């Protein structure tokens with residue numbers, strides 16, 4: 001896993017919890033890297049799992065919820081770091097449809113050894129996209145947080161259904177993402 005994912009994760013922990021929490025989880029996790037990450041370095045994904053376990057124990061928040069929150073946060077960081085990727089697409093579903101063949105392809109050019117998931121997308125209708133996530137790292141919760149972050153960026157409400165096709169391991173998950181359309185305002189709603 002690229003160092004940038006670790007440095008962003010630790011920044012989120014510092015912002016949402018505290019610097020003391022960052023120091024505590026690094027120490028308690030007994031990491032080969034000792035928690036020193038450079039954005040271009042590559043580190044075992046097990047270090048992320050250990051950091052998540054320690055944060056979960058300390059903060060009393062389940063690991064899937066931490067991963068979803070981190071995905072949401074990370075998307076916000078990507079918006080700042082790579083604004084061109086987002087400007088090139090007009091909506092949540094258009095952007096998500098481009099992750100596999102455009103965005104992660106560019107990511108691979110920046111980080112040749114990035115360990116990326118595979119996405120198989122199908123646009124079912126104007127409002128609905130299915131995204132099949134596949135990765136041996138089983139980070140579907142991170143993907144869900146990233147998807148929610150995208151919807152927030154494009155200011156759209158989405159409904160996300162999840163089907164785990166890997167007996168709960170999170171290594172193959174089908175997301176069905178539907179953009180909720182809002183009835184146009186008549187201007188009469190507040191007439192009571």
Ligand code: HEM
Nearest residue numbers: 001002078082085107114115116117135137139142143146
């Ligand atoms: C501008 C947008 C994006 C950028 C720059 C980006 C970049 C990256 C980078 C650098 C990694 C780490 C690779 C590694 O650790 O070796 C990664 C992994 C990942 N990305 Fe993206 N990504 C973007 C958008 C998305 C979106 C929208 C999704 C979800 C639909 C997504 C899903 C994932 C997941 C789940 C992983 C973790 C690796 C795995 O599951 O195997 N990414 N991405």
